[in-house]
Amino acid sequence: METSDSEYFESADEDLESDTEDNTRSKKTSNLSVKNVEKNLENLKIEHIREPEQNIKENRMEYSDLSNTSSSEKANPDDNLLMKPKINQEPINNNSNNKEIVEQVLKDKLPEDHNLNKPAIQLNEDKSEDLWDEDELNWELEAAREFSESTLKCTVVSKNDDSDWNDFNADWESESPSSLPLQEDGTKMVQSSTQESLWENEWEPLEEPEDKSIKQNESSWGNWGWGVSSLLNTASSLTNHVSQGLTTVIESSIGIPQPEELAKINKELSKQEPTEDKQKNDNSVGAFDLSNLVSGVSKFVETTGSKVITGGLDTLEAIGKKTAAVIQEGDPGLKKKRAFLKLDSITAKPNLSQALREAKEKAEEKCYEQQLQSKRKIKNYETLFDDHQGLVHLEALEMLSKLCLIKLDNITNSLSGDSLNDLQETLEQVKELCELSEDEEEDKISIDQADEIISNCVKEISIPISYGKMFTVCREANGWLDNAKLEFVDNIDIHQQALDTLAQITAIAVEQFHKAGELLLVKDHRSTADEADSLVQITTILKSLILTEAEKFTEKLSCLKSDEVNENITNIFFEAGNSATYIQDAFQLLIPVLQVGAV
Amino acid sequence: MVEPIFDYQFRLILIGDSTVGKSSLLKYFTDGKFAEVSDPTVGVDFFARLIEVKDGTRIKLQLWDTAGQERFRSITKSYYRNSVGALLVYDICNMSSFEHVPQWMSEAKRHIEPHRPVFALVGCKADLVNNGGQREVSKEEAKAFADNHGIYFIETSAKSGLNVEDAFKAVTQEVYNRIQSGEYKVEDGWDGIKTGFSRPNSLDYHLAEAEPARPSCCL
Numbered sequence: 001m002e003t004s005d006s007e008y009f010e011s012a013d014e015d016l017e018s019d020t021e022d023n024t025r026s027k028k029t030s031n032l033s034v035k036n037v038e039k040n041l042e043n044l045k046i047e048h049i050r051e052p053e054q055n056i057k058e059n060r061m062e063y064s065d066l067s068n069t070s071s072s073e074k075a076n077p078d079d080n081l082l083m084k085p086k087i088n089q090e091p092i093n094n095n096s097n098n099k100e101i102v103e104q105v106l107k108d109k110l111p112e113d114h115n116l117n118k119p120a121i122q123l124n125e126d127k128s129e130d131l132w133d134e135d136e137l138n139w140e141l142e143a144a145r146e147f148s149e150s151t152l153k154c155t156v157v158s159k160n161d162d163s164d165w166n167d168f169n170a171d172w173e174s175e176s177p178s179s180l181p182l183q184e185d186g187t188k189m190v191q192s193s194t195q196e197s198l199w200e201n202e203w204e205p206l207e208e209p210e211d212k213s214i215k216q217n218e219s220s221w222g223n224w225g226w227g228v229s230s231l232l233n234t235a236s237s238l239t240n241h242v243s244q245g246l247t248t249v250i251e252s253s254i255g256i257p258q259p260e261e262l263a264k265i266n267k268e269l270s271k272q273e274p275t276e277d278k279q280k281n282d283n284s285v286g287a288f289d290l291s292n293l294v295s296g297v298s299k300f301v302e303t304t305g306s307k308v309i310t311g312g313l314d315t316l317e318a319i320g321k322k323t324a325a326v327i328q329e330g331d332p333g334l335k336k337k338r339a340f341l342k343l344d345s346i347t348a349k350p351n352l353s354q355a356l357r358e359a360k361e362k363a364e365e366k367c368y369e370q371q372l373q374s375k376r377k378i379k380n381y382e383t384l385f386d387d388h389q390g391l392v393h394l395e396a397l398e399m400l401s402k403l404c405l406i407k408l409d410n411i412t413n414s415l416s417g418d419s420l421n422d423l424q425e426t427l428e429q430v431k432e433l434c435e436l437s438e439d440e441e442e443d444k445i446s447i448d449q450a451d452e453i454i455s456n457c458v459k460e461i462s463i464p465i466s467y468g469k470m471f472t473v474c475r476e477a478n479g480w481l482d483n484a485k486l487e488f489v490d491n492i493d494i495h496q497q498a499l500d501t502l503a504q505i506t507a508i509a510v511e512q513f514h515k516a517g518e519l520l521l522v523k524d525h526r527s528t529a530d531e532a533d534s535l536v537q538i539t540t541i542l543k544s545l546i547l548t549e550a551e552k553f554t555e556k557l558s559c560l561k562s563d564e565v566n567e568n569i570t571n572i573f574f575e576a577g578n579s580a581t582y583i584q585d586a587f588q589l590l591i592p593v594l595q596v597g598a599v
Numbered sequence: 600m601v602e603p604i605f606d607y608q609f610r611l612i613l614i615g616d617s618t619v620g621k622s623s624l625l626k627y628f629t630d631g632k633f634a635e636v637s638d639p640t641v642g643v644d645f646f647a648r649l650i651e652v653k654d655g656t657r658i659k660l661q662l663w664d665t666a667g668q669e670r671f672r673s674i675t676k677s678y679y680r681n682s683v684g685a686l687l688v689y690d691i692c693n694m695s696s697f698e699h700v701p702q703w704m705s706e707a708k709r710h711i712e713p714h715r716p717v718f719a720l721v722g723c724k725a726d727l728v729n730n731g732g733q734r735e736v737s738k739e740e741a742k743a744f745a746d747n748h749g750i751y752f753i754e755t756s757a758k759s760g761l762n763v764e765d766a767f768k769a770v771t772q773e774v775y776n777r778i779q780s781g782e783y784k785v786e787d788g789w790d791g792i793k794t795g796f797s798r799p800n801s802l803d804y805h806l807a808e809a810e811p812a813r814p815s816c817c818l
Contacts, residue, residue: 403677518642522670
């Protein structure tokens with residue numbers, strides 16, 4: 001897809017600035033389409049009801065792309081300039097295609113005796129009187145340009161009920177001229193091809209990182225266009241089943257702005273039409289914000305009230321809600337955006353894209369701050385546990401455990417009859433010895449008590465493991481807590497210190513279980529019952545110790561007055577739970593080691 | 600403590616006779632310190648350090664320091680698996696430790712799965728030779744053995760720090776080269792090579808790159 005949307009928009013941009021004739025033409029075109037649709041109220045197809053859902057999906061996907069666009073737009077002005085030379089080729093190509101379509105549609109739909117040109121003119125004039133006051137026409141040219149870029153496509157799409165997907169296709173094809181012949185295919189195909197293309201567009205930068213910068217720029221330009229067009233698309237498709245009349249209103253108010261191709265077709269269809277007094281409309285044609293949409297719609301409702309079915313307003317409301325939902329999606333700066341839209345309805349100055357851009361910038365800023373913060377201070381429990389070599393000791397302990405299981409399997413397989421039963425009984429007994437009582441978990445324990453009990457247990461199994469390092473960690477943590485003045489440490493400091501202490505205690509505990517396993521395996525005289533008893537006791541004490549430490553930290557935390565305190569207290573207990581689980585798992589891994597000693 | 604920011608993690612294992620200086624070598628490499636007295640390793644111990652290869656890629660080395668003592672032999676065998684590199688360590692002043700190198704090597708070949716590891720032959724205690732100690736293993740015969748097996752060879756001292764860095768750098772670079780050549784790949788279920796965290800300064804780049812795809816997952 002050499003030619004991207006961005007070029008396309010560029011061309012629209014240029015045209016708006018230099019060629020006001022095109023605007024005029026597009027206005028006429030949309031009026032033409034209004035007429036078409038009105039004439040064919042009966043042809044309204046129920047099938048279209050399913051489409052809005054899909055549209056919304058697309059729409060949502062595109063919406064966030066939309067918000068990305070502004071930055072790349074700013075960042076790469078050169079790229080945009082570089083694309084300009086190609087600009088004018090595409091719309092010209094499209095002209096003929098669209099012309100064909102429109103002509104075909106007209107042939108299909110309009111009564112034979114109907115004159116194509118005159119009604120269009122008439123309607124156009126009506127509308128400029130009814131819908132657009134002088135004030136409303138005073139939109140800023142810039143806004144007009146921006147919006148016309150984005151709405152360029154949607155007009156084509158929603159122009160006529162039956163042909164709308166065809167046109168959509170044609171419009172899409174304009175970006176990939178190679179597949180132009182497809183344009184008059186069935187509706188379904190169009191839809192799927194649209195979605196495919198969409199994906200392609202999005203993934204391209206990831207798959208081909210070499211020319212990332214260019215591609216990305218292209219795709220974001222493209223997405224920009226798609227986002228808005230599909231957003232409006234959704235609106236217009238939804239409206240389709242309210243009533244034909246309403247559809248055309250929305251089209252003519254949202255959509256009119258100037259699809260290049262249509263403008264040019266229209267030129268040919270209505271060459272004889274005078275264009276003198278269209279200048280004012282020209283400015284307004286491209287510029288649309290919600291307030292204008294609403295006023296346009298309501299005015300039309302007034303004038304064509306009889307044509308509007310009763311449920312129309314409800315559906316409009318639904319459109320509004322859905323549109324709002326789409327706009328709100330992924331937008332943390334929602335309040336601001338709302339304020340903007342309100343403002344919008346009064347002054348008509350800030351437009352949607354501006355609001356979105358600011359919301360996006362705000363969100364990005366917030367995100368970036370969060371990242372900075374996490375980079376500065378926060379290491380998660382798992383990382384800390386790994387830093388203290390807890391994870392790798394656990395892994396090595398698993399290997400050891402597996403080694404023992406294999407040994408046990410070999411022995412089991414070599415036995416049969418009574419001796420096999422005896423063995424299995426022994427294995428089962430060891431397992432029972434290693435069962436941890438579950439109700440002791442809540443007991444708190446002082447460091448000194450724990451130290452004493454664990455030292456005695458280690459003596460019992462007479463292997464040179466030591467928990468001294470662990471108790472040093474505990475004592476240091478307590479010292480830190482005692483000395484920590486709340487004026488100098490914050491919530492994050494305490495939380496981080498808590499996680500580090502828990503991770504370190506757990507890592508050492510796992511390490512010592514690992515060492516115990518290794519040492520027991522090379523020990524000459526085993527005493528399985530004592531080993532099991534001691535290790536069960538050690539495990540229980542370790543779990544109590546973890547809980548005690550966690551409580552000390554959370555007590556300190558709860559002295560602080562801050563919103564995040566509760567979250568961190570919860571997190572400390574959560575990680576304390578994790579610690580206890582790691583320790584318990586490590587102990588379970590020792591069971592085969594004990595079993596090997598028993599047989 | 601190791602910074603958690605690295606591109607790859609390699610698991611290297613140190614094997615060799617008891618008291619040749621594996622733990623001291625690692626201690627110097629990771630802490631820059633030398634302990635005159637140290638306890639014999641029980642089973643396996645772990646060290647970690649971040650190192651950069653020539654193109655600036657940051658590698659976290661997870662170093663498995665095995666016990667050389669005969670009594671742990673059956674246990675340490677179970678730790679070989681999943682290593683991507685193996686340092687065959689001997690004592691320059693202890694001929695028998697060098698004579699056992701072929702056994703250590705075949706042991707490693709047998710137990711290291713699923714890929715053949717990068718080997719390096721590392722002579723320790725080079726400082727003793729300069730201080731009137733008795734060299735028992737000549738540089739030439741060690742070099743000949745290494746060349747014969749097509750592996751890297753270096754003499755080091757954990758006391759003076761001589762060549763310690765180079766020994767690990769060489770193995771790391773070779774593992775990295777093999778990744779580049781496609782011989783080694785990051786695989787699920789193989790812990791020899793793992794991918795790590797990306798660097799913070801590349802964060803923005805990644806974010807920008809990922810953005811076009813984001814709508815599909817979060818909306």
